[in-house]
Amino acid sequence: MLHDRMHRGWGEGRPGGPWAAWLGLVLLLGLLLPATVMADIGQGSCDGVDACLGNTGDVKNAACVGLEACFQNTGDVKNAACVGLEVCENNHGDVGNNACIGLEACIGNTGDVGNSSCVGSFACAVNRGTVGNAACVGLDACNSNGGAVGHGSCNADHACTANSGPIGNNSCNADHACTCNTDPIGDDQCNTPGECAQSCEPG
Numbered sequence: 001m002l003h004d005r006m007h008r009g010w011g012e013g014r015p016g017g018p019w020a021a022w023l024g025l026v027l028l029l030g031l032l033l034p035a036t037v038m039a040d041i042g043q044g045s046c047d048g049v050d051a052c053l054g055n056t057g058d059v060k061n062a063a064c065v066g067l068e069a070c071f072q073n074t075g076d077v078k079n080a081a082c083v084g085l086e087v088c089e090n091n092h093g094d095v096g097n098n099a100c101i102g103l104e105a106c107i108g109n110t111g112d113v114g115n116s117s118c119v120g121s122f123a124c125a126v127n128r129g130t131v132g133n134a135a136c137v138g139l140d141a142c143n144s145n146g147g148a149v150g151h152g153s154c155n156a157d158h159a160c161t162a163n164s165g166p167i168g169n170n171s172c173n174a175d176h177a178c179t180c181n182t183d184p185i186g187d188d189q190c191n192t193p194g195e196c197a198q199s200c201e202p203g
Helices: 002-008 017-032
Strands: none
């Protein structure tokens, strides 16, 4: 009898035998382990050394162009966006068409960026606020900004650097117009140099 059992092998007499058990285990692990996220990449995109290394966001056409342009990016990137050196590295906001253009323009950004916005070196670096369309254009325009920025606002060098207040439409369009501002700003306001700037010193 023992010989007969050994000759029949493992699992004989039970449907599937050991292979069914292994298959069940593999399927179970497939359900329990996190799935690999595969991003959709458009034509002419992710062009550059490590341009999309670690990227998990969908990328449209002619986007994420440059050295580490979208390195570790998680936001969705639209057409002709994130163009420049390390421009959207560690970005976590969605980026509109023709947005985030220039050296580290949106590095470390977490806010959603509208079309044709955040253009210029460090324009929206470490920005945390939502940025409307055609906004934050200029050197450091919205660098370290923490407030929501409306359409057509903060278009000048350092216009809204370190701002923390919400800004309406077509406002803060001058050099240092709203630098370190903490107050809410409405539409069509603070459009001369330094008009609504505040002290950047803590306290």
